[in-house]
Amino acid sequence: MAAVFSPLRRNHCLAILLFLLVCLGCNRPKVVMPGTGIIPIKAWIVLGPSAGEVIGSDNNRGCRLTQTELNAFRAQLIANRKSFSPSMIITWSLADQQVINDPSIPVFGQRQTELAVFVQNVQQFNWDNDFLNIYFCGNVEVNSNHVWGATCDPQCSSNRPYIIINDGGWESGSGHNSPIWRLTFRHEFAHYLLRRNSVPPYDGGEHVPNLSANILTPDVPRVMVVPSSEQIEITTRVRNGTWNLP
């Protein structure tokens, strides 16, 4: 007994234990699991093709949002998570942010690219299975139309779900409408969590008419309420882990 618990042996055991704990800590556990209520987010900051682009530059052909604006996106989503589901946890740290470049944006002229091209050139190569992937972009258009943001439905069988948020500068503007873009982000997040098309009582586009007390109004969502009926649905999906599945 005395030999087993000698100081040397004890320290040896402790060292091994500590070593094991450090090794386990280095491998981020997969958190996308049913029943956890946890939604981990990975933010991709999509810059233009030129070497000189950095986060927050007004001259970027890609995303122009500053780090302060991105932090505000993060803070607001996390602070308002309970409005989506009482049991939801969002994890999103600076370590979960990565800068990438989109070669399909022209370096001069109209600052624009198409979603199909963005997915082909950028999104399919920059994706993390363990996370909800959010792409902060400049002006990714859908069939040549502007969108504030877009949520890809998981029923696209060849793609994982993701959200795109444009910076609001469109082809030529400044791109710092961040207070409203944070509202857009929450609107898209609601689409992502709800994940339905043509499900009554909403119209086929998942949006509800303006002036409805619902986060899914299509014009700038002044009303940021997630109604209780939808909160219940979101809570169920998050708990069952079905919110990211068809």
Added chain:
Amino acid sequence: MSRFTLFLFVFVTLGKPMTAWGEPFQDIKRLRELADRVRITPPELQEARQILDKLSRITSRGDRAVISTLFEIVESGKCKIIGPLALPVLCEKADPKAAQQIVQMVAREVRLLREVGSVTKKDRTNVPSVPLISPFIDQGASQIVAILEDVRPLFDLLVEFMACDRIMFRADLPQKAERLIATSDVDLAIRKEYALKLIKSFPTHFAPDRFEWLFGPEDIPTLRKLVRAPNNTPATFCWGAADILAHLGDEGAIPDVRAFILAHPIGHAPPEEAAKLYAFRITLQHPTTKLLDFIRGGVWNGWSRVWAMERALDYKIDKAKIRGAILEHAKKHVDDHPNLRFELYKLKQRAIELGVLQPNDLPDVKAPPKRQITP
């Protein structure tokens, strides 16, 4: 006219509104009830949509009874849910007089919105005008533009709408307003006048889609003034005009635009490269055969191939030659750059519309995989 015929005439004339409303009369009554409500349940919303769909199907444009009823519903319900929903059907059924009244009504809302100012003001959380303006720009305006006796009030409304805070609206609505000015079936001189007004109002913006096609060589002197002193400062230099001059192939614009780019770099492209990229479309037109060389080659330059094809048609280059250039590009060069496949798909679509390609040309060039996207 015999008495019987007279009787029949009176019966039909008087009976027509009754017959027309015999079935939907209850629907209209119900629509009015729903329009008065501030809150509406989802089944009631569905019901209202069905009534509006039915009205759209069974009534004719110019039906005064329909117009008058819908006008009342829209005006009294504009700050509620059903009023804005009814606006597109009202526009669909409007006669010229009603169309003018609709424009006046929406123009008032746009003016109110401009007076309110930026949406970030803390003391304002609701903008009543937005729900009415949105369906008008989205659908209504295009339904009445062809029947308006005077289109200028509508175009004035669109220009004023473009100056509203864009972030209050669905993102593509300003584009719809621009496209209506660019492509509606309105006299070219009027469309050009308003296009010029818009590009002057937003000098730091590039020309909206299809604006360049409104202008011709006769407009070069006017456009050149917008890129020369005193309009050569960052606040006044008109990129829309520069874009249009490039489209027109104006070599005379190159020195002014180049000087501006070198003095005030934009983006992160080196100024010399940006100047060269600006001049690209101009140099492709001297001589015009360079347009075909570009189409058939493997260079990617900011989605310019569709433009080059349309410009080649403008120059009356033989469609068969243009077709040959497209097919050669597809066969030999489409994999020279990752963006060329998508550009070729867009080129094929437009080329078929314009009769340059046949529908069965390039059968392997297809739409990218469809993704369901929810904006």
